Structures are given as C-alpha cells and as structure tokens.
Amino acid sequence: MAEPIIRFEGVSKSFGEQVVLRDLSLDVAPGEFLTIIGRSGCGKTTALRLVNGLLSPDAGRVLVQGKDVAQTDPVALRRGIGYAIQSVGLFPHLTVEKNIAYVPSISGLEGWKGKERREKAEALLRRVGLEPELAGRYPRSLSGGQRQRVGIARALAAGPEILLMDEPFGAVDEITRGQLQDELLCLHQASGITVLFVTHDIGEALKLGTRTLVLEAGEVQQYAPPSEILSGPATPFVEELVCRSRQFQARA
Amino acid sequence: MELLQEIFSLYAQRSDWFLELLASHMALALSAIAMSGTLGLLLGVLISELPRLAPPVMGVCNVLYTVPAISLLGILIPFTGIGDKTAVIALTIYGVMPMVRNTYVGLTSLDPDILEAARGMGSTRVQLLLRVKLPMAAGVILAGLRNTVVMTISVAGIASFVGAGGLGVAIYRGITIYNPAMTAAGSVLIALLAFLCDLALGALERYFKKRGSP
Numbered sequence: 450m451a452e453p454i455i456r457f458e459g460v461s462k463s464f465g466e467q468v469v470l471r472d473l474s475l476d477v478a479p480g481e482f483l484t485i486i487g488r489s490g491c492g493k494t495t496a497l498r499l500v501n502g503l504l505s506p507d508a509g510r511v512l513v514q515g516k517d518v519a520q521t522d523p524v525a526l527r528r529g530i531g532y533a534i535q536s537v538g539l540f541p542h543l544t545v546e547k548n549i550a551y552v553p554s555i556s557g558l559e560g561w562k563g564k565e566r567r568e569k570a571e572a573l574l575r576r577v578g579l580e581p582e583l584a585g586r587y588p589r590s591l592s593g594g595q596r597q598r599v600g601i602a603r604a605l606a607a608g609p610e611i612l613l614m615d616e617p618f619g620a621v622d623e624i625t626r627g628q629l630q631d632e633l634l635c636l637h638q639a640s641g642i643t644v645l646f647v648t649h650d651i652g653e654a655l656k657l658g659t660r661t662l663v664l665e666a667g668e669v670q671q672y673a674p675p676s677e678i679l680s681g682p683a684t685p686f687v688e689e690l691v692c693r694s695r696q697f698q699a700r701a
Numbered sequence: 702m703e704l705l706q707e708i709f710s711l712y713a714q715r716s717d718w719f720l721e722l723l724a725s726h727m728a729l730a731l732s733a734i735a736m737s738g739t740l741g742l743l744l745g746v747l748i749s750e751l752p753r754l755a756p757p758v759m760g761v762c763n764v765l766y767t768v769p770a771i772s773l774l775g776i777l778i779p780f781t782g783i784g785d786k787t788a789v790i791a792l793t794i795y796g797v798m799p800m801v802r803n804t805y806v807g808l809t810s811l812d813p814d815i816l817e818a819a820r821g822m823g824s825t826r827v828q829l830l831l832r833v834k835l836p837m838a839a840g841v842i843l844a845g846l847r848n849t850v851v852m853t854i855s856v857a858g859i860a861s862f863v864g865a866g867g868l869g870v871a872i873y874r875g876i877t878i879y880n881p882a883m884t885a886a887g888s889v890l891i892a893l894l895a896f897l898c899d900l901a902l903g904a905l906e907r908y909f910k911k912r913g914s915p
Contacts, residue, residue, distance in 0.1 A: 532818065540836075
C-alpha cells in the first residue's frame with residue numbers, strides 16, 4: 450500500500466458518557482473511495498469530522514497527508530479538504546456561482562474574480578451534471594437534487610485531494626440518488642481524488658466504495674473491498690447487514 | 702375639521718419655521734440612530750460571539766429600556782446639562798436595546814448546518830461572521846434598526862423639554878401658549894416622518910429576509 454493519505458492511529462472519542470469511537474486504527478490510500486457504513490450513532494460522522502478537525506480525538510492521532518491534524522492549522526487544513534453534508538448548507542444569500550466560489554474566495558486564490566469565476570463555476574456545474582445557466586440563481590430556487598450537486602461542485606471548487614461526504618444523498622429521492630451515485634463514481638474515476646463517504650445504506654456503500662468500513666458501536670467490524678464484504682462477512686453484524694442487501698437484490 | 706384647517710394654515714404661514722424644526726428633528730434623530738445603531742450592532746455581535754456576556758448585557762439594556770424617556774432626560778441633566786447633547790445621549794441609550802436584541806437573536810438563530818458547512822470549508826471566525834452570519838441575519842437586524850428608528854423619531858419629540866431642538870419645540874410651545882393646532886401640527890409631522898421611515902425600512906427588511914432565507 451502506498452503512503453496513506455489519511456491515517457487513524459488508535460483514535461478514541463466520547464461525548465460525555467457515550468463512547469463513539471473505540472481505538473480506531475485505519476489507513477486510507479490515495480485515490481481510495483472509502484465508504485463508511487453503520488447505524489445511526491455508530492461513530493461514522495464523528496470519524497469524518499475528526500479528519501477536518503471539526504472534532505479532536507480524546508486519544509490517538511489522526512494524520513492527513515502525514516501530518517497530525519491536532520498540530521496543523523485547522524483553517525488551512527479544511528480549505529484543502531472538500532466537505533459535503535446531507536443538508537448541503539448552501540448559503541441562501543449567495544448565488545450558485547458565489548456559493549461554488551466560496552472556498553477559493555475565502556482562501557484568496559488567484560483567478561476567481563469576475564468573468565473567470567463565472568467560467569470556472571460553469572465548468573464545475575457541468576462536471577456535476579448541471580446546466581451552467583444555474584450559476585446566477587439562488588439556492589432557494591433549486592430542487593433538492595440540484596442543491597446536492599451544487600454542494601458537490603462547491604466541495605470540489607478549490608481542487609482538493611480529499612473529499613469528505615456525510616450522507617450527501619440522504620435527502621433526495623431514489624431515482625435522483627441513483628444518478629448522483631453514478632456521477633460521483635465517474636467523477637472519482639476521472640479525478641483520482643480520495644473520498645470518504647458516510648452512509649447508512651449498505652447498497653450505496655457497496656456500490657460506491659473501493660473499500661468499505663463497517664462500524665458498529667464505535668468499533669471496526671470489517672474493513673475490506675465490497676466484494677470481500679459480500680463473500681466473507683467478518684462478523685455476525687456484517688453478515689446480517691449484507692444478507693439484507695442480498696435479499697433486496699434478489700427481489701429486484 | 703376646523704383643527705385641520707388651522708394646522709394647514711399654520712404650515713402655510715410658518716413654513717420656514719416648521720421646515721427648520723423638521724430639519725433639526727431629523728438631525729437629532731439621525732445622530733442618535735447612528736450612535737445607537739452602531740453601538741447596538743457591535744454589542745450584539747460581541748455577545749453572540751461571547752455568549753457568557755449575553756445575560757448581563759441584555760439585562761442592562763432591558764433595564765435602561767424600561768426607564769421612561771422623560772425621566773431619562775431629567776436624570777441626565779445634572780451630568781450633561783441641557784440642549785441637543787443630552788437629548789442625543791438619552792435617545793442613544795434608549796435606541797440601543799432593539800438593536801442589541803435583534804442582532805443577538807439574528808446571529809444566534811441561524812441554521813447550524815450552514816454554519817457547520819462554512820466552518821468545515823475553512824472559514825476563519827471573522828470570515829464566518831462577515832461573509833455568512835451577518836448577511837444571513839441582515840433581515841432580523843434590519844427589523845431591529847427599524848424599531849430603533851421609529852422609536853427614536855417619536856421619542857425625539859420630547860427632547861425640547863431639555864432645551865433641544867426639533868419638532869418637539871412646536872408641540873411644547875403649543876402646550877404653553879394654549880394653541881392646540883400648533884401642538885398637533887408638530888405631532889403630525891413627527892408621525893409622518895416616522896411612518897415614511899418605517900415604510901422604507903420595512904421594504905428593505907423584507908428584501909433582506911427573503912435573501913437570507915433558504
């Protein structure tokens with residue numbers, strides 16, 4: 450395995466009495482599409498928020514590109530990591546174009562002014578499968594699926610090497626979700642970006658991931674490519690999880 | 702009807718005087734609004750960033766707000782004398798409360814998901830405040846400003862009791878020389894001024910509320 454781009458070293462995290470992550474160790478290779486699956490409260494979102502320093506571990510270290518997150522400037526770190534969440538969190542007072550240009554703008558990147566900004570925003574809109582004409586619209590006039598796409602375009606704007614996604618397709622309808630998944634797969638194949646993708650949908654996790662991490666009660670149940678998870682579930686929990694998905698596939 | 706006629710003939714006969722009073726009334730109100738608006742906005746931002754300070758600051762503002770305007774003017778006389786200065790100080794103290802309250806409420810009731818996204822993308826604290834929080838809270842803050850403006854314009858009517866200018870001079874003179882038309886003439890202009898400002902700021906507020914809502 451190449452030098453890991455993200456590494457968890459014996460990471461534990463609790464909120465009050467509740468232990469959310471227990472001694473998690475994990476290496477993620479560059480270009481990997483890691484899907485993290487588990488029930489609500491299993492620590493998957495926490496794991497994601499440890500990577501961009503929105504949370505800090507109680508014990509252990511998280512390394513991004515070889516550097517301890519606790520020792521890096523969180524602002525600079527986050528600007529280099531794309532971040533897309535389920536509720537998207539588009540800024541209602543900014544146009545789609547300005548939403549997309551937010552990270553380049555706060556980072557003071559060159560070439561994100563006036564006409565150049567418009568062109569780059571339109572190019573990003575095309576990349577996520579949207580009409581470039583949407584650039585001048587406000588988020589409130591977009592559909593749920595369009596907002597998700599704009600959120601992804603915004604996360605990609607500054608050209609990050611890592612993309613963190615927290616159930617980004619949780620709030621859209623089944624058909625749109627399928628489309629978004631396919632587009633994200635293409636995007637990942639074309640760009641070689643490292644993706645950490647949190648979901649509670651096993652079908653989605655197995656479809657998108659080059660590796661899948663199954664978490665339960667803050668502990669790793671299995672960390673393997675999806676085909677291995679399907680053929681050889683490591684624990685009864687994983688067995689049950691994929692069983693349900695096999696049934697689902699058989700019916701379809 | 703007779704009163705109405707008298708008012709209009711007063712406006713016609715003494716238009717210069719009323720215009721002068723109107724101008725000084727606006728100057729008085731505007732200086733107080735500029736100060737209370739700025740002070741209120743800064744205090745509101747401060748207590749939303751440092752929530753520990755919120756209860757004491759809001760408490761003091763609330764207490765000051767409950768002091769009747771006329772007694773606030775009276776209390777200030779020994780310290781700042783009589784005239785426009787005392788009136789502006791009293792009006793500023795009075796107008797701060799709605800601004801502080803609305804700024805604080807506006808900044809602390811924003812969608813947490815949007816703030817999470819903004820933080821997660823690497824905004825500094827200042828960027829978060831200037832680029833995300835304040836623009837999104839602009840509608841609520843403007844509602845506070847509107848409140849302050851209307852109140853300051855109307856309360857400025859009693860500033861003449863401490864020797865300040867403004868349309869209160871006409872009201873007070875009307876009372877002392879028993880000329881109800883003159884009192885009414887001053888009052889009508891104050892009401893009109895407050896009403897027009899309210900309309901204009903109301904339109905602005907609706908625009909910003911629409912812009913800031915998802």
